[in-house]
Amino acid sequence: MANMANSEACASALELFNSITTQGEHVRALKARNASKDEIDSAVKMLLSLKMSYKAAMGEDYKADCPPGNPAPGINHGPEATEAEEDFVDPWTVQTSSAKGIDYDKLIVRFGSSKIDKELINRIERATGQRPHHFLRRGIFFSHRDMNQVLDAYENKKPFYLYTGRGPSSEAMHVGHLIPFIFTKWLQDVFNVPLVIQMTDDEKYLWKDLTLDQAYGYAVENAKDIIACGFDINKTFIFSDLDYMGMSPGFYKNVVKIQKHVTFNQVKGIFGFTDSDSIGKISFPAIQAAPSFSNSFPQIFGDRTDIQCLIPCAIDQDPYFRMTRDVAPKIGYPKPALLHSTFFPALQGAQTKMSASDPNSSIFLTDTAKQIKTKVNKHAFSGGRDTIEEHRQFGGNCDVDVSFMYLTFFLEDDDKLEQIRKDYSSGAMLTGELKKTLIEVLQPLIAEHQARRKEVTDEIVKEFMTPRKLSFDFQ
Amino acid sequence: MANMANSEACASALELFNSITTQGEHVRALKARNASKDEIDSAVKMLLSLKMSYKAAMGEDYKADCPPGNPAPGINHGPEATEAEEDFVDPWTVQTSSAKGIDYDKLIVRFGSSKIDKELINRIERATGQRPHHFLRRGIFFSHRDMNQVLDAYENKKPFYLYTGRGPSSEAMHVGHLIPFIFTKWLQDVFNVPLVIQMTDDEKYLWKDLTLDQAYGYAVENAKDIIACGFDINKTFIFSDLDYMGMSPGFYKNVVKIQKHVTFNQVKGIFGFTDSDSIGKISFPAIQAAPSFSNSFPQIFGDRTDIQCLIPCAIDQDPYFRMTRDVAPKIGYPKPALLHSTFFPALQGAQTKMSASDPNSSIFLTDTAKQIKTKVNKHAFSGGRDTIEEHRQFGGNCDVDVSFMYLTFFLEDDDKLEQIRKDYSSGAMLTGELKKTLIEVLQPLIAEHQARRKEVTDEIVKEFMTPRKLSFDFQ
Numbered sequence: 001m002a003n004m005a006n007s008e009a010c011a012s013a014l015e016l017f018n019s020i021t022t023q024g025e026h027v028r029a030l031k032a033r034n035a036s037k038d039e040i041d042s043a044v045k046m047l048l049s050l051k052m053s054y055k056a057a058m059g060e061d062y063k064a065d066c067p068p069g070n071p072a073p074g075i076n077h078g079p080e081a082t083e084a085e086e087d088f089v090d091p092w093t094v095q096t097s098s099a100k101g102i103d104y105d106k107l108i109v110r111f112g113s114s115k116i117d118k119e120l121i122n123r124i125e126r127a128t129g130q131r132p133h134h135f136l137r138r139g140i141f142f143s144h145r146d147m148n149q150v151l152d153a154y155e156n157k158k159p160f161y162l163y164t165g166r167g168p169s170s171e172a173m174h175v176g177h178l179i180p181f182i183f184t185k186w187l188q189d190v191f192n193v194p195l196v197i198q199m200t201d202d203e204k205y206l207w208k209d210l211t212l213d214q215a216y217g218y219a220v221e222n223a224k225d226i227i228a229c230g231f232d233i234n235k236t237f238i239f240s241d242l243d244y245m246g247m248s249p250g251f252y253k254n255v256v257k258i259q260k261h262v263t264f265n266q267v268k269g270i271f272g273f274t275d276s277d278s279i280g281k282i283s284f285p286a287i288q289a290a291p292s293f294s295n296s297f298p299q300i301f302g303d304r305t306d307i308q309c310l311i312p313c314a315i316d317q318d319p320y321f322r323m324t325r326d327v328a329p330k331i332g333y334p335k336p337a338l339l340h341s342t343f344f345p346a347l348q349g350a351q352t353k354m355s356a357s358d359p360n361s362s363i364f365l366t367d368t369a370k371q372i373k374t375k376v377n378k379h380a381f382s383g384g385r386d387t388i389e390e391h392r393q394f395g396g397n398c399d400v401d402v403s404f405m406y407l408t409f410f411l412e413d414d415d416k417l418e419q420i421r422k423d424y425s426s427g428a429m430l431t432g433e434l435k436k437t438l439i440e441v442l443q444p445l446i447a448e449h450q451a452r453r454k455e456v457t458d459e460i461v462k463e464f465m466t467p468r469k470l471s472f473d474f475q
Numbered sequence: 476m477a478n479m480a481n482s483e484a485c486a487s488a489l490e491l492f493n494s495i496t497t498q499g500e501h502v503r504a505l506k507a508r509n510a511s512k513d514e515i516d517s518a519v520k521m522l523l524s525l526k527m528s529y530k531a532a533m534g535e536d537y538k539a540d541c542p543p544g545n546p547a548p549g550i551n552h553g554p555e556a557t558e559a560e561e562d563f564v565d566p567w568t569v570q571t572s573s574a575k576g577i578d579y580d581k582l583i584v585r586f587g588s589s590k591i592d593k594e595l596i597n598r599i600e601r602a603t604g605q606r607p608h609h610f611l612r613r614g615i616f617f618s619h620r621d622m623n624q625v626l627d628a629y630e631n632k633k634p635f636y637l638y639t640g641r642g643p644s645s646e647a648m649h650v651g652h653l654i655p656f657i658f659t660k661w662l663q664d665v666f667n668v669p670l671v672i673q674m675t676d677d678e679k680y681l682w683k684d685l686t687l688d689q690a691y692g693y694a695v696e697n698a699k700d701i702i703a704c705g706f707d708i709n710k711t712f713i714f715s716d717l718d719y720m721g722m723s724p725g726f727y728k729n730v731v732k733i734q735k736h737v738t739f740n741q742v743k744g745i746f747g748f749t750d751s752d753s754i755g756k757i758s759f760p761a762i763q764a765a766p767s768f769s770n771s772f773p774q775i776f777g778d779r780t781d782i783q784c785l786i787p788c789a790i791d792q793d794p795y796f797r798m799t800r801d802v803a804p805k806i807g808y809p810k811p812a813l814l815h816s817t818f819f820p821a822l823q824g825a826q827t828k829m830s831a832s833d834p835n836s837s838i839f840l841t842d843t844a845k846q847i848k849t850k851v852n853k854h855a856f857s858g859g860r861d862t863i864e865e866h867r868q869f870g871g872n873c874d875v876d877v878s879f880m881y882l883t884f885f886l887e888d889d890d891k892l893e894q895i896r897k898d899y900s901s902g903a904m905l906t907g908e909l910k911k912t913l914i915e916v917l918q919p920l921i922a923e924h925q926a927r928r929k930e931v932t933d934e935i936v937k938e939f940m941t942p943r944k945l946s947f948d949f950q
Contacts, residue, residue, distance in 0.1 A: 202731050212728055245720060245727040252720040252727075253687055256677050259755030264739065267754055279742055280734030283758035 023047045044095065089316050090272065092207075094343055099381075099400040101350030104142055104315070104342055111318055113143045113340060120147060127151050128190040135183050135341065138408050143315060145325070146337035150310050154191065159472070160308040161301075162187055163291045163336070165198035166226065168218035169208055173225045174362035175446070176344030179409065181229045183341065184312045188235060194300060194470045195236045197226060198291050202241040206280040216242050223461050225365055228453040231464075234471040237300060238464045241287055247467055250298040251290055258286035261330045262323060270319045288317075289324035292336035299467040309336040314343060345405050347379040365450070369443045376403060376435050376442070383424075384431035395427040396434070403431075403438045410441050498522045515568070523572060565747065566791050567682070569818055574856075574875040576825030579617055579790070579817055586793050588618040588815060595622060602626050603665040610658050610816065613883050618790060618815035620800070625785050625812045629666065634947070635783040636776075637662055638766045638811070640673035641701065643693035644683055648700045649837035650921070651819030654884065656704045658816065659787045663710060669775060669945045670711045672701060673766050677716040681755040691717050698936050700840055703928035706939075709946040712775060713939045716762055722942055725773040726765055733761035736805045737798060745794045763792075764799035767811035774942040784811040789818060820880050824856040838881075840925070844918045851878060851910050851917070858899075859906035870902040871909070878906075878913040885916050 027043045087102050088095040096102045108115055116139070121132050124147075135141045150160050164184045166177065188195050199219035205212055219240040226238065245251055264282060267273050273282050290296045294307035301307055311321060318340060325335040343350075346361045360379050363372055383401030385391035398404040398421050411417050420437060423429035502518045562577050563570040571577045583590055591614070596607050599622075610616045625635050639659045641652065663670050674694035680687055694715040701713065720726055739757060742748050748757050765771045769782035776782055786796060793815060800810040818825075821836045835854050838847055858876030860866035873879040873896050886892050895912060898904035 202727075205731060206735050212732065242728055242731070243724075246724045247721065249718075249721045252677075253717055256680060256717070256755055257687065259758065260681050260753050262754050263751050264748075264754060264757055265750045268750065273739075275740045275743065276738050278735050279737050279739060279758045279761060280731055282739055283734065283754045286754065 020047065040093070048097065091316050091319060094316055096351055099349050099351060101345060102343060104139075107315060108143050111143070111315070111322070113145050113318065113338070114147075116142055116144050116147070116339070120144070123148070123151055127154055130190045133183060133186045134412055134414065135179070135186075135409075137414065139342070140179070140409060141183060141312065141339050141341045143340035144338055145321075146335065147310075147339060150308060150337045153308055158308070159193070160191075160310055160337075161193050161294065162191075162195040163198070163309050163311050164195070164313055165200060165288070165291070166222055167200045167204050168215065168222040169204045169210075171218055171221045172359075172364055172366065173222055174344075174364045175406075175410075175442070176362055178225075178229060178365075178449075179341055179344055180312050180314060181226050181231075183339075185229050185231055187310070187312060187339075188232060192472070193235070194472045195231065196291055196297060196300070197223075197231075197236065197238040198288070199223060199238065199240045200284075200288060202245075202280075202287060203284055205242070206278060206284060212242060216240055219243075220461060220465075223465065224453055224456045225449075227456045227460065227464055228449055230452070233460070233464060236464060237297065237467065237470060238461075239467070240465065243465070244467065245287075248296070248298070250303075251296045254290040254293050254296045255286050257331045258289050258324070258327050259283055261327045262286065266323065266326075270323055285320055285323055288320045289327065292321065292324045292328070293333045297467075300470050305333050308334050310339065311336050312339040313341070315340040316343070344409065345402055347375060347381065347402055349381040349402060350400070350405065363442055363446065365446065365453070367446060369447065372442050372446060373439050376439050380406070380435060380438070382431045382435075384434075385427075388430065391430060392427045396424045396429075396431065398424055401431075401434070403434050406438050407434075407441065410445060411437075495522065519570065564791050566794060569791055571826055574824050574826060576820060577818060579614075582790060583618050586618070586790070586797070588620050588793065588813070589622075591617055591619050591622070591814070595619070598623070598626055602629055605665045608658060608661045609887055609889070610654070610661075610884075612889065614817070615654070615884060616658060616787065616814050616816045619813055620796075621810065621812035622785070622814060625783060628783055633783070634668070635666075635785055635812075636668055636769065637666075637670040638673070638784050638786050639670070639788055640675060640763070640766070641697055642675045642679050643690065643697040644679045644685075645832065646693055646696045647834075647839055647841065648697055649839045650881075650885075650917070651837055653700075653704060653840070653924075654816055654819055655787050655789060656701050656706075658814075660704050660706055662785070662787060662814075663707060667947070668710070669947045670706065671766055671772060671775070672698075672706075672711065672713040673763070674698060674713065674715045675759075675763060677720075677755075677762060678759055680717070681753060681759060687717060691715055694718075695936060695940075698940065699928055699931045700924075702931045702935060702939055703924055705927070708935070708939060711939060712772065712942065712945060713936075714942070715940065718940070719942065720762075723771070723773070725778075726771045729765040729768050729771045730761050732806045733764050733799070733802050734758055736802045737761065741798065741801075745798055760795055760798055763795045764802065767796065767799045767803070768808045772942075775945050780808050783809050785814065786811050787814040788816070790815040791818070819884065820877055822850060822854040822856065822877055824877060825875070825880065838917055838921065840921065840928070842921060844922065847917050847921060848914050851914050852907075855881070855910060855913070857906045857910075859909075860902075863905065866905060867902040871899045871904075871906065873899055876906075876909070878909050881913050882909075882916065885920060886912075 023043065024047060027040065027047055030040050030043055087098075087107070089102065089107060094102065105115070116136065121136050124136065125132050133141075153160055162184055164180050166181075184195060184197075187193075199222060201212075201215035201219040204210055204218065205215040208215075210218075219242075223238050245255075262285070264273070267282055267285055271285065292309045292311065293305065294301040294309065295303055295305045311317075313321075318338065321336060321338055328335040344362075347363075348361060360375060363375060367375070381400065381402040383397035383399065383404065385394055385396065401424070404421065404424060407417055407420065411420075420429060420434065424434055498518065499522060502515065502522055505515045505518055562573075562582070564577065564582060569577065580590070591611065596611050599611065600607050608616075628635055637659055639655050641656075659670060659672075662668075674697060676687075676690035676694040679685055679693065680690040683690075685693075694717075698713050720730075737760070739748070742757055742760055746760065767784045767786065768780060769776040769784065770778055770780045786792075788796075793813065796811060796813055803810040819837075822838075823836060835850060838850060842850070856875065856877040858872035858874065858879065860869055860871065876899070879895065879899060882892055882895065886895075895904065895909065899909055
């Protein structure tokens, strides 16, 4: 009987294991075909609940490569490994079950990039003679590829250029969307180099239920917010793919070159495309890759193909550039270097990236001072205790507190930030006080952005978006 | 023992059957990945020899859907069905085992197009007031889609435009390549409509071992031969994809629209692409499709999307336009109409299309009078008998005689052609005399082409290839 019961338990555990595998595939498929957030969320919930049942039944976590009764030797079964395995990062979906957000150290290992360490930050400081941006000091830009090579070139007076971009899926941009642009502007200033900014309106047309005109309209509106970050009009070219493809003698040629050297198998592996995906989606990665090569911009770089590109972007965009770096030597171009940022957390917590379609998930660039106050007070996930007494006694948890996380992004004063961390952790500072500090940082920041954006006329946008020479001093 | 032998025979027949299936898949795979002609030919030979063994063993032809001992009821097992089944037609490969060439009636059924019948030819004559071109009279343009709709529009004074193209895989063009252009020029003349000609240099770059510059160079060289066909410079726009994509505000937008509405599954089904194909190949069909829609040419048609397109082309290009016609209603555009031609046979026989890489497989546009004479005399497959005596007694076979086939393309005089057919079939005309007639037709035709091509200066090519208004009278 004991044996019988045991074998029954095994059968049921195996069934559960198989259900998890199936449900996991289902989630991946939903993500790959860009299903609605609701649909994905509910499938993920089901998956997590199956995993909980499994853990309850088996006394250990579900492991994809280890069916019940078949423990894989040497694999770490600890809770940390499990947590990291549940992180999912690709250009369309970022998902983690940890309130601290994605485990970035594990992501570096998984993606094969390098950590931005103290040594590299010091080298940037030496090369530019400028104090490193607080995004570097605080690990918000935390990972890189070949940044040392860019610095070698820079120190030898060899040229490089910056490339970043945005997928204009709606008119609404939130503060999180500004992170790469704030940092890119700093890079442009301290290195004094040209910059190209790609608006992937074609991508948004392909992935979303938008018309071409809508996607292009969003590109132009978003360009205004980007310009409001303060980019130098003489050193910056912003382009919509839909527009620039039909204006550039170099862009399409590089797109075709890249497309010749990437197979469906490769994009399937990198991006999770399936046979049911449109050929537009399948070939799009080449369009995001092409600006990594300088002769995609003959008006700026002529026919030079040897100018190194440096791409500051959120880490979820890395798959595109892993592909690009794989192709580059095959077509005789240098590999682009990268600087990766962490994700900006949603007000509700670091488990997900913010959504431009949920107005309460973040602070939008159009929010009034009052809206900012209300949103922070009402929606910002708190690491505080349930009662003031408990909070005073045990202190708050900065690692999961969204207001504190936002301050690491926007409060420039290191000493003040450290003081807040100490006071909140010790319980000396209450959640209401922490939120008040954030509100007082965000309100002027957004108001100033809005004032600068108002100054951005249609003529200015047009000039930024006109293919033209940029002023820089290359050898 | 009898039973035993029987079951042994069955096993061996089944093994043979499976070998044929495997070899057939191998041939398809070679074709799909554009293997060398030699490689494909040798695999096809092996396939045919396996099929012969099978027939010898089983007393009946190999049928893909009918393994030995499992006859599928209701399927026609006659030799005709078998012959047609061995025809293979896609944009990269045309293969048949019949010396008469492809069975075009079966192709019409398989592709779902319509036969160009006497009634349609009469209607074209009434609409244009011109005697139908001998390519129509002789069934060289033999199939169509929606030609009646084009004529309805034309009779109601509604506009349409012509679109044809060429894949510039080398500088060398042969007489067979001129067929669609000769016919398109006639259509342009009798209907007085604008024409766009696509040079798919991007396709050739993607499929062949060429650089972008080589592919573009071939496009320009081939354009000269096309212009030498006599197109009206005021009504004709010739474009290289590599060039025009970066010059047109409308082309890429239509490409993306099409790419959004076609899945990998669909192009896999239509073109036989596999997961190992480049994403360039996979997305290319949208680029051949886009010129079917008038707003791909804003310089000619403005933003009008309602102008019907008529595409004269060889039938092997039909898969592209089946896909295009499938997409058109989804993106709010009219379906293009088509006129399909048969294939121009190689000198060695109608089993294959000619190859630009084999100088003896056809008459090239650069051949001298002497080369033409030698090639026809030496290489043109003859339907004559082994000896003069036999020929006089039994007559020659025009159905397989390549010289006679070439005359149906290039000898305009119907009466003279009919007389030759009678005389050769009866044995009154010998092979040498038939070949002499062909040589006398081809020599001046090629010489005149060469003279006209000499007149085509770089400036003229440049003007044909410059996006510009065309002169036409649309309502």
